[in-house]
Amino acid sequence: MSGEKKQTVLALGRLGWSLRRIEQETKVRRETASLYLRAAGIAIRAPRDRQPPNPASRSTTDPGPPAKPASRSTTDSGVRAKPASRSTTDLEAVALLERAGRSPIASACEPYRELVELGLRQGRNAVAIWQDLVTDHGFAGGYASVRRFVVRLRGVHTPDERAVIETAPGEEAQVDYGEGPMVRHPETGKYRRTRLFVLTLGYSRKSIRLLVFRSSSRIWAELHETAFRRLGGAPRVVVLDNLKEGVLKPDVYDPTVNPLYRDVLAHYRVVALPCRVRDADRKGKVERGVGHAKNTPLKGLRFESLADAQAYLDRWEERWADTRIHGTTKRQVAAMFAEEAPHLQPLPIEGFRYYQYGTRTVHLDGCVEIDLAYYHAPPGWVGREVNVQWDGVRVRLLDRHWELLREYLRQERGRRRSLPGDEPKRTHPRMSKLLAAASFAGQNVGALCEALFRRDGEEAARRIQGVMHLIKKHGAAVVDDACGVLLELGVVDYRSLRRYLERRAGATPVSLKQVDPLIRALTHYRDLITQKTEGDPP
Numbered sequence: 001m002s003g004e005k006k007q008t009v010l011a012l013g014r015l016g017w018s019l020r021r022i023e024q025e026t027k028v029r030r031e032t033a034s035l036y037l038r039a040a041g042i043a044i045r046a047p048r049d050r051q052p053p054n055p056a057s058r059s060t061t062d063p064g065p066p067a068k069p070a071s072r073s074t075t076d077s078g079v080r081a082k083p084a085s086r087s088t089t090d091l092e093a094v095a096l097l098e099r100a101g102r103s104p105i106a107s108a109c110e111p112y113r114e115l116v117e118l119g120l121r122q123g124r125n126a127v128a129i130w131q132d133l134v135t136d137h138g139f140a141g142g143y144a145s146v147r148r149f150v151v152r153l154r155g156v157h158t159p160d161e162r163a164v165i166e167t168a169p170g171e172e173a174q175v176d177y178g179e180g181p182m183v184r185h186p187e188t189g190k191y192r193r194t195r196l197f198v199l200t201l202g203y204s205r206k207s208i209r210l211l212v213f214r215s216s217s218r219i220w221a222e223l224h225e226t227a228f229r230r231l232g233g234a235p236r237v238v239v240l241d242n243l244k245e246g247v248l249k250p251d252v253y254d255p256t257v258n259p260l261y262r263d264v265l266a267h268y269r270v271v272a273l274p275c276r277v278r279d280a281d282r283k284g285k286v287e288r289g290v291g292h293a294k295n296t297p298l299k300g301l302r303f304e305s306l307a308d309a310q311a312y313l314d315r316w317e318e319r320w321a322d323t324r325i326h327g328t329t330k331r332q333v334a335a336m337f338a339e340e341a342p343h344l345q346p347l348p349i350e351g352f353r354y355y356q357y358g359t360r361t362v363h364l365d366g367c368v369e370i371d372l373a374y375y376h377a378p379p380g381w382v383g384r385e386v387n388v389q390w391d392g393v394r395v396r397l398l399d400r401h402w403e404l405l406r407e408y409l410r411q412e413r414g415r416r417r418s419l420p421g422d423e424p425k426r427t428h429p430r431m432s433k434l435l436a437a438a439s440f441a442g443q444n445v446g447a448l449c450e451a452l453f454r455r456d457g458e459e460a461a462r463r464i465q466g467v468m469h470l471i472k473k474h475g476a477a478v479v480d481d482a483c484g485v486l487l488e489l490g491v492v493d494y495r496s497l498r499r500y501l502e503r504r505a506g507a508t509p510v511s512l513k514q515v516d517p518l519i520r521a522l523t524h525y526r527d528l529i530t531q532k533t534e535g536d537p538p
Helices: 003-014 019-026 030-039 088-099 110-121 126-137 143-154 217-231 259-267 280-295 306-321 333-343 429-441 443-474 476-489 494-505 517-533
Strands: 172-184 191-201 207-212 237-240 247-249 271-274 356-361 367-370 373-376 385-390 394-398 404-409
Touching: 003 019, 003 030, 019 030, 110 126, 110 143, 126 143, 126 306, 172 207, 172 280, 172 306, 191 217, 191 280, 207 217, 207 280, 207 306, 217 259, 237 280, 259 271, 356 367, 367 385, 373 404, 429 443, 429 476, 443 476, 443 494, 476 494
Parallel strands: 172 237, 237 271
Antiparallel strands: 172 191, 191 207, 356 385, 367 373, 385 394, 394 404
């Protein structure tokens, strides 16, 4: 009970009002008012004994009308007359209530009726309406006054029962996404629905709420890092649902956690604990935190920028969410977080280095390609898939159990990295099949591909495949003839072959000045061969 209402109850008790009358005027239950009056040493007026009915008022056999009570005079038309005057006690009570800031007849919210009705039409609850009245309009009344006024306008809502999960300080946090407010997008200029990220500590119910336009694996992990920094520490367990940013394959006993998310949590020594599918009650604290933000500060509002929306949400978090008395713990959230903060794990000095990840199939040359650079896998992995992680410094090859196979420094485009001993001991069957296909396409094509393989080994696989692609583009006879020209000149090079064919077809994408001298020499030599064939003097 607020201090204002408490003083009102005590004043009415000193005036000798009965508990029933105090309840009717102040809307405070008789049991509650009785406890306050006894604690203040004020005598409670005993209820009046019911008097037996007056025999004279009963109907008789006399033809006259029954006698009417003297205390309720009526007119001839049957309308009850008003009492002559109020007693002195009643006038003093009314004056006391008016001095206390509340009329026994009209609500303190009556001057703000239009604002309250507007908030209800926007879908805002009583807490949000009260907070707006206090912050923006200087409302001096309490939340209970607004709640009664809202209940009178909208009706009573009874929440469902939920089990309460108790956790130790610093032990657990729950995370989830929800719908944020409408914010004007900086690129399109249109209002767009944002996503609301919420992290709630299990012990204190302290929440971190962040707004973003879109989500991805990296954004999901970065939001966790930002929340940990705002808290000043990290919990030991994070409870989440099975969204793709966090869990790739849901499973009750062995879920597959997103590798980037898993490594970020491991960097902060946090363990991910996914819920069962469609088991939202396991993370009911953050579910309530999402609903609290959606229905209280953000309901029905629009913002011109994401920074304005986040600033508004942060102000609300500090002014209202952290200072509220939680309905389950019956304690202030900020006070409980002050107890929980020392139990959070300390943050590492350096933040997490983010990387990209994916899967690659090991090529015939034993390498995987990342941004047009090539990195050799261990022997025996040709044709198999490996997991790959890369950033601006390193490239890591991992097996399906995420065990490290190889780690290299990043290379420039076209470069290759390998370790001594990774070269295969014998020709791979698929490589032999590729060389056989080249020989079948033409004698000169097969000879050029064999020369490439003898010179470069397994690394020539991609060049040989490039020669086979030229056959599909220009025809086997034309490519075989061009390979013969290169072999006569002693040039074993795939790029020279490709440029020669493009020049010969007249479809080269570069000018003649940009073509290397080797191509010009090959073209001139080809012209000489053509003239000799036609019988012209050499």
